[in-house]
Amino acid sequence: MQGRPVDAYPALAPEAERGSVRRVTVVGEEILSRPCAEAVEFGTPELSALIDDMFLTMHVAEGAGLAANQVGVDLRLFVYDCPDDDGVRHVGHLLNPVLDPVDPASRRLVEDAEGCLSVPGAVMRVPRPDRVVARGFDKDGQPLVIEGTGYFARCLQHEADHLDGHTYLDRLSRRDRKDAVRQMADRREDVFARRAARTADLDR
Known part of the structure; x- marks a missing residue:
C-alpha cells in the first residue's frame, strides 16, 4: 500500500507549493470524453x-482530486488530496491506474453527494462501491497499490472514470443529468469567480 501515516502534514501539499495554476476543462470539451493515453515515460x-x-x-479549485485531462493533458494520471470517512487525509498521485x-x-453501494471541477457548481447523488483498490505507478515508475474506503474510495473511482473519458454525469439518469446541467448553468460563473480570487490570493 502507498504511504505511511504521519503525525503532521502541511495544509498545502509540497507539490502545490511548486506548481502553477492551469485552466480546468469543462464538460463538453472533447478531451473529457475519450480515454486518456497510457504514460510510457517516467x-x-x-x-x-x-x-x-x-x-x-x-x-x-477546492477539489479532492484532479485528472490530467481536466487540465487539458491526454495522460492517464490523477492527483488527490482527500479524506476518508474516518477523517484520515490521503495525498498522492497515480499513473496508469487500474x-x-x-x-x-x-460490494456495498453507497449513494452520496458528488461534484466535479469540470461540472462547476453541480452536485448530485451518485451510487458507488464504498471500497476500492487502485493499482498503478508513481512518477518514477514504482508500482503503487492504493486502498480507499468511504469518500476516498469515491474519489479514486471518480478520477479513474475521468481517465476512461467519463464524468459522473454519465452515471446519472436523463432527468438527473438535466438537473446537474441546470445547476452548472446557474452557478458556474460564481465558481469561476471564486477560483480566480483564490488564484489572485496566491500572489499576495
Missing part, C-alpha cells in the same frame, strides 16, 4: 512539473 522533469501544477490547480474488479456479491 521520472521526467515535465511529468513532475505537471503533477505540481495539478496539485495547485486542485487546491485553487481498479480491481469489485465482487458484486460482497
Whole structure:
C-alpha cells in the first residue's frame, strides 16, 4: 500500500507549493470524453512539473482530486488530496491506474453527494462501491497499490472514470443529468469567480 501515516502534514501539499495554476476543462470539451493515453515515460522533469501544477490547480479549485485531462493533458494520471470517512487525509498521485474488479456479491453501494471541477457548481447523488483498490505507478515508475474506503474510495473511482473519458454525469439518469446541467448553468460563473480570487490570493 502507498504511504505511511504521519503525525503532521502541511495544509498545502509540497507539490502545490511548486506548481502553477492551469485552466480546468469543462464538460463538453472533447478531451473529457475519450480515454486518456497510457504514460510510457517516467521520472521526467515535465511529468513532475505537471503533477505540481495539478496539485495547485486542485487546491485553487477546492477539489479532492484532479485528472490530467481536466487540465487539458491526454495522460492517464490523477492527483488527490482527500479524506476518508474516518477523517484520515490521503495525498498522492497515480499513473496508469487500474481498479480491481469489485465482487458484486460482497460490494456495498453507497449513494452520496458528488461534484466535479469540470461540472462547476453541480452536485448530485451518485451510487458507488464504498471500497476500492487502485493499482498503478508513481512518477518514477514504482508500482503503487492504493486502498480507499468511504469518500476516498469515491474519489479514486471518480478520477479513474475521468481517465476512461467519463464524468459522473454519465452515471446519472436523463432527468438527473438535466438537473446537474441546470445547476452548472446557474452557478458556474460564481465558481469561476471564486477560483480566480483564490488564484489572485496566491500572489499576495
